[in-house]
Amino acid sequence: MDAIILQILNGLDKGSAYALIALGLTLIFGTLGVVNFAHGALFMIGAFCAVTLSRILNLSYETIDPNKTDFLGNPAKVKTTYVEDWLGPDMGGAIIDWAVPLAILFSIPVMVAIGFVMERGLIKHFYKRPHADQILVTFGLAIVLQEIIKYFYGANPIPTGAPDVFRGSFDFGVMLGFDPNAIIYPYWRLVYFAFAAVIIGGVFAFLQFTTFGMVVRAGMADRETVQLLGINIDKRFTIMFGIAAAVAGLAGVMYAPINSPNYHMGMDFLVLSFVVVVVGGMGSLPGAVLAGFLLGVLESFASMNEIKSILPGIDQIIIYLVAIIILLTRPRGLMGRKGVMEE
Amino acid sequence: MLGLNKRDFSLLLIVAVLALGAPFILNPFPTDSAMAQFNAGYPDLMQRFAIYGIFAIGFNILFGLTGYLSFGHAAFLGVGSYSAVWMFKLLSMNVIPAILLSVIVAGLFALLIGFISLRRSGIYFAILTLAFAQMSFNLAYSVLTPITNGETGLQLTLDDPRILGVSRTADGSIPVTNLFGMEMREFSTLNVGHWSFDFSVGYYVCAVLMLLSFYIAIRIFRSPFGMMLRAIKSNNTRMTYTGLNARPYALAAFVISGMYAGLAGGLLASMDPLAGAERMQWTASGEVVLMTILGGAGTLIGPVLGAGFIKYFENIFSKINDSVLHSWFSFMPDGIENLLVTLVHPFVGKGWHLTLGLLFMLVVIFLPGGLVEGGQRIARLFRRKKPDDAKKSTQSTPAE
Numbered sequence: 001m002d003a004i005i006l007q008i009l010n011g012l013d014k015g016s017a018y019a020l021i022a023l024g025l026t027l028i029f030g031t032l033g034v035v036n037f038a039h040g041a042l043f044m045i046g047a048f049c050a051v052t053l054s055r056i057l058n059l060s061y062e063t064i065d066p067n068k069t070d071f072l073g074n075p076a077k078v079k080t081t082y083v084e085d086w087l088g089p090d091m092g093g094a095i096i097d098w099a100v101p102l103a104i105l106f107s108i109p110v111m112v113a114i115g116f117v118m119e120r121g122l123i124k125h126f127y128k129r130p131h132a133d134q135i136l137v138t139f140g141l142a143i144v145l146q147e148i149i150k151y152f153y154g155a156n157p158i159p160t161g162a163p164d165v166f167r168g169s170f171d172f173g174v175m176l177g178f179d180p181n182a183i184i185y186p187y188w189r190l191v192y193f194a195f196a197a198v199i200i201g202g203v204f205a206f207l208q209f210t211t212f213g214m215v216v217r218a219g220m221a222d223r224e225t226v227q228l229l230g231i232n233i234d235k236r237f238t239i240m241f242g243i244a245a246a247v248a249g250l251a252g253v254m255y256a257p258i259n260s261p262n263y264h265m266g267m268d269f270l271v272l273s274f275v276v277v278v279v280g281g282m283g284s285l286p287g288a289v290l291a292g293f294l295l296g297v298l299e300s301f302a303s304m305n306e307i308k309s310i311l312p313g314i315d316q317i318i319i320y321l322v323a324i325i326i327l328l329t330r331p332r333g334l335m336g337r338k339g340v341m342e343e
Numbered sequence: 344m345l346g347l348n349k350r351d352f353s354l355l356l357i358v359a360v361l362a363l364g365a366p367f368i369l370n371p372f373p374t375d376s377a378m379a380q381f382n383a384g385y386p387d388l389m390q391r392f393a394i395y396g397i398f399a400i401g402f403n404i405l406f407g408l409t410g411y412l413s414f415g416h417a418a419f420l421g422v423g424s425y426s427a428v429w430m431f432k433l434l435s436m437n438v439i440p441a442i443l444l445s446v447i448v449a450g451l452f453a454l455l456i457g458f459i460s461l462r463r464s465g466i467y468f469a470i471l472t473l474a475f476a477q478m479s480f481n482l483a484y485s486v487l488t489p490i491t492n493g494e495t496g497l498q499l500t501l502d503d504p505r506i507l508g509v510s511r512t513a514d515g516s517i518p519v520t521n522l523f524g525m526e527m528r529e530f531s532t533l534n535v536g537h538w539s540f541d542f543s544v545g546y547y548v549c550a551v552l553m554l555l556s557f558y559i560a561i562r563i564f565r566s567p568f569g570m571m572l573r574a575i576k577s578n579n580t581r582m583t584y585t586g587l588n589a590r591p592y593a594l595a596a597f598v599i600s601g602m603y604a605g606l607a608g609g610l611l612a613s614m615d616p617l618a619g620a621e622r623m624q625w626t627a628s629g630e631v632v633l634m635t636i637l638g639g640a641g642t643l644i645g646p647v648l649g650a651g652f653i654k655y656f657e658n659i660f661s662k663i664n665d666s667v668l669h670s671w672f673s674f675m676p677d678g679i680e681n682l683l684v685t686l687v688h689p690f691v692g693k694g695w696h697l698t699l700g701l702l703f704m705l706v707v708i709f710l711p712g713g714l715v716e717g718g719q720r721i722a723r724l725f726r727r728k729k730p731d732d733a734k735k736s737t738q739s740t741p742a743e
Contacts, residue, residue, distance in 0.1 A: 035466060125708070131466050132412045136636055137707040139629060143700030151689050151697065271477060271625055278470050313486030320474035320481075327467055328459065 002173055002182040007300045009172065013189040013258060015296020016196035017043075020251035021273040022280060022288035023200060024244035030220045030283040031237045034123055035131050037138035040270025041145040042245050045114065046252025047261035048149055049107035051158050054099035057083050098163045100257055107249045115245025119238050142266065150263040157260035162188040166257075188257050195254050199247060200289055206243075207285070216240055220283070275323040281336025291334055295319050351561050354643060358557055362550040365389050366540045373537030377670065381659055386530055386543030387614075388658050392651045393549035394610045397556045399634040399646030401603020404563060405596050406632070407641035410576035414469045414628050415456070415476025419449040419601040421483065421623030423608025425490070428497045428618045435508035436518045438527065438548065442609040449605020450598050457597035461590055464579065473625055483620040496619030520613050522548055527614055545614050552610065553647075556603060561643060563599070572596050604631075633699075637706050639713030648714050653699065660695035 021043055028036045060081040068076040084092030095102065122141065126134045161167070166187040173183030207213035219226045219233040226233050252261075259265065276295055280287030301307065303315035314321075326333060344352045361368060370384030383389070402416050423445035430441035460471040483491040491497055499517045503510055512518050520527045522544065530543035563569045571592045574582055582589045612618050621627070630653070638649025668687055672680040690698045710716050 122704075122708075129711075132410075133707060133711065135412070135466075135469070136632070137704055139632075140700050140704035140707060143696060144704065147694060147697035147700060151694055267626065271473060274470060275474060278467065282466075313482050316481035316485050317478040320478045323474050324459070324471060327463055327471055331463060331467060 002178045003304070005173075005176070005178075006183045006185075007304060008297050009183065009185055009189075011297030011300030012193045012293065013296075014299065015293040016193050017251055017255055017269065017292075018273055018276045018296050019289045019292025020196055020199060021248055021269055022276040022292045023203060023285060024248040024251075025273055025277050026280070026283060026285055026288040027203075027240055027244040027247070029277070030285065031216065031240045032119075032123065032127065034126060035134050035138070036123070037135050037270065038118070038142040038145060039138075039244075039248055040266030040268075040273065041142040042111065042114065042248040042266070043252040043255075043269055044149065044261065044263065044266030045145065046107055046111060046249030047160075047256045047265060048153060048252075049110055049249060050100045050103040050160050050253045050256040051153065051261055053103040053106045054096075054160055057081065057096045057099050057102075059083075061085075100160060100162055100253065103253045103256075104250060107253045108246050111246040111249030112242040114249075115242035116238060118245070119241040123241070142270070146263050146266065153263065155263060157262040159260045160256040162191075162257035166191055192254050192258065196251070199250055203243070203247065204285070212236065212239075272319060275319055279323050279326045279333055281333025284333065284335045284337065287333055287335030294334075295322065298322065345558070347561060347565070351565065351643075355554075355558060355561060358644065358647065359554055362393065362554055363547075365392070365550065366542055366546070370538060370540055374539050375537055380662055380667070383655055383659065384540060386528075386541055386546050388654065389543070389546045390549045390610075390614050391654050391658075393546065393553040394607050394614070395631075395634065395650035395654055396553050396647040397549075397610070398604055398607035398631050399638065399650040400553075400556050400560050401600040401607070402631045403600075403635050403640060403642075403646040404560060404572075404603065405600035406635060407646075408564070408569060408572035408576060409593050409596050411461070411464065411593060411597070412469045412632070413460075413472040413597070413600075414625060414632070415472035415474075415479075416600070416604050416631050417625070417627035418456070418476035418479045418623045419453055419604035420608035420611070420627070421479065421618070421620065422452050423449045423605030424612040424618035424622055425483075425497055425608075426605075427609040427612035428499070428616055429490075431499055431505075431520065431612070431616050432503040433506065435505055436520050437508075438520050438522050438609075438613040441520075441613060442552075442606060445609030445612070446602050446605045449608065450602040453598045453601020453604075454594070457594050457601070461593050461597060473628070476623060476628055477625055480620055480623040480625070483623060491618075491620060493620070496617055499616050520616055549610055549614070552606065556606065557643075557647070564643060568592065568595070633703055635713075637703060637713055639715030642713070642715045645713050645715040652714065656695060656699060660691050660698060661693065663691040665692075 021039060024042070025036060025039050028034055028039070058081055060079040062077045062079055064075045065078040066075055068078070070076045081092065081096060083095055086092065087095065118141070122137065123134075126137060169184045169186045171180055171183070172185040172190075174180050176183070207217055215226065215231055215233070216236050219231075219236065223233060252265075255261075272295075273292075276291045277288055279295065280289070280291030298318055299315065302318040308315060332338065345355075347355065366384050366389065368384075369389065370382045372378040372382050374382075383392075398416075398420060402413070405416075406412055426448040427438075427441040427445040430444045434440055456472065456475045460468055460475065463471055484493060501511045501515070501517060505518075509518060525544045527545035527548065528543070530541050530545075533540045533542065571589075575589045575593055579589055608618075608622070611622075634649035634653050635646045636649070637652060638647065639645025665684060665688060668684045668691070669680065672683045675683070688694070706713060712719075
């Protein structure tokens with residue numbers, strides 16, 4: 001039992017990332033009908049927002065401290081960050097420590113802006129073109145974004161830590177009444193899951209309970225009728241593109257402590273997220289979320305040693321295998337509407 | 344001639360002249376001049392032109408004619424490479440059996456994947472092929488290590504059996520790949536004044552096979568079978584309504600293009616007997632898509648142009664570094680020189696992928712027909728001298 005719970009928990013953090021990226025992809029596909037291969041790059045840019053903020057906060061100047069000496073006996077140079085200098089060591093230190101959560105605030109405007117520019121500048125011109133063209137142009141854009149990040153940040157992964165409070169692991173099993181040391185779980189992964197749940201809940205609430213969301217949902221169902229009612233649906237869809245970009249970016253920001261950001265992390269996630277979208281059903285938001293968590297958990301179950309000893313290598317291919325089976329037996333995906341993109 | 348009409352035959356002839364004369368054509372600059380780094384006429388690069396040309400020609404038979412976008416074609420290239428290296432390990436270092444086996448194995452693999460994937464079309468087909476290719480890639484990296492040698496890649500060793508050859512040569516090293524005794528890496532150099540031209544056996548093997556592939560591709564394009572494939576692209580539903588089952592035709596195209604990819608993989612292994620899993624990764628599949636689109640999908644010559652273009656850029660642009668840039672702009676005042684170098688720097692050397700990505704986006708946005716369409720537009724401008732007229736008829740209809 002505890003082994004099963006452990007695997008479910010292990011699957012949740014990756015599943016959360018899949019779910020968030022797939023949610024954004026589905027938002028874009030459902031509203032604009034565009035297959036966005038650059039979505040993984042948006043996730044990656046989000047992670048680099050965290051890197052950037054933590055670098056900005058760590059900007060420092062050097063002073064010579066006469067009281068200290070280094071190991072050669074010379075007066076030691078002490079680095080003081082500007083933030084600590086302005087706000088005092090306690091407050092400043094705390095802000096630097098919390099760089100990754102703070103990057104959430106920093107990344108939202110950045111990502112929304114990138115989303116707007118992308119949609120208005122490029123994707124707008126591809127609505128009428130075939131899906132293959134959309135895939136190709138966004139694939140090209142993904143390469144460009146990736147190379148720009150590589151140019152500024154280098155090719156190596158950049159470790160970006162979580163706040164001290166959330167470092168390390170805790171014994172989750174004891175809380176649930178299992179033996180100690182049965183389920184050890186890192187704090188940050190739990191934070192990531194909770195964060196993903198909040199974001200997903202927020203997006204759904206926004207679409208369900210606001211007038212804006214209602215119009216967008218109406219536009220997804222029947223674009224022409226909404227336009228005939230005199231509503232500028234294009235403008236709203238552009239805003240949804242910005243929101244989808246922000247969701248991907250936020251997923252990336254919070255993922256930075258789990259996996260050190262590197263320039264090709266987007267491409268690694270992109271393929272899997274597409275598989276997730278297809279499994280969930282193109283255009284179905286709940287389907288994307290469900291399939292994200294489902295595939296994340298399945299992947300972690302498949303990497304259990306007991307299962308690997310029966311089916312070697314299953315952990316490497318389980319997601320693709322599920323996708324192939326789903327596509328062949330139920331092409332509209334787990335929760336896709338009947339008749340939408342069935343062929 | 345050869346069952347081709349006059350226009351196709353002259354196209355084949357042009358390609359043949361270009362391919363066989365490549366060592367001259369690609370080395371236009373004297374070896375001691377500053378422009379020598381733009382020479383592409385060394386065997387290693389020319390082989391890659393020909394091999395990736397074959398790969399792209401094959402991909403174009405599927406994508407250009409039927410419109411099915413496969414994002415997993417690199418899997419067939421990888422499978423071809425592995426089979427060729429196994430042939431070198433077990434049978435002999437002659438490239439003929441290795442290439443034959445790689446084509447056959449890749450064909451069978453394509454039959455299996457195509458049979459399943461072609462049940463869906465459009466984006467679903469792309470995802471299915473992508474999923475299969477990623478599965479092959481992941482398995483080749485992990486569980487199939489006994490066959491693929493995992494991360495290290497499959498290599499020749501001194502104690503391979505090589506039934507029809509020798510395990511090791513007289514001086515105790517690994518034998519090299521050959522064609523009935525002619526070693527692939529053998530080459531002779533011709534020096535004319537300041538120019539030097541390399542003629543390598545390996546390149547000519549690749550070039551002849553590429554010409555053969557190109558010829559077969561022309562025949563397919565002009566055959567009733569090719570017409571059927573175009574019909575699938577333009578309206579699959581209508582084909583079904585006329586009572587015709589289109590899937591076997593699409594499957595045949597898929598298998599043929601898989602065999603082309605296998606041939607390319609076998610040739611890659613023949614030139615350098617080493618096969619790694621990264622050849623199967625989906626970015627590698629993306630590369631052949633880039634080549635085909637960049638050159639012009641659905642046209643005969645486009646994929647070859649695209650493959651040559653990308654491989655040329657990869658090799659030449661990635662070699663340009665800051666000191667080269669400084670020497671180019673040295674005639675300008677220092678300030679402007681440094682400014683220009685800083686501006687150009689991100690796009691060359693290690694950053695050439697950025698240039699490639701930008702070029703690719705520009706082509707998809709403005710020239711959906713690729714380089715071929717660009718060439719046609721320019722040609723039309725010159726022929727008619729009436730830009731208005733040319734604009735009206737810029738619709739290139741190679742595959743429709």
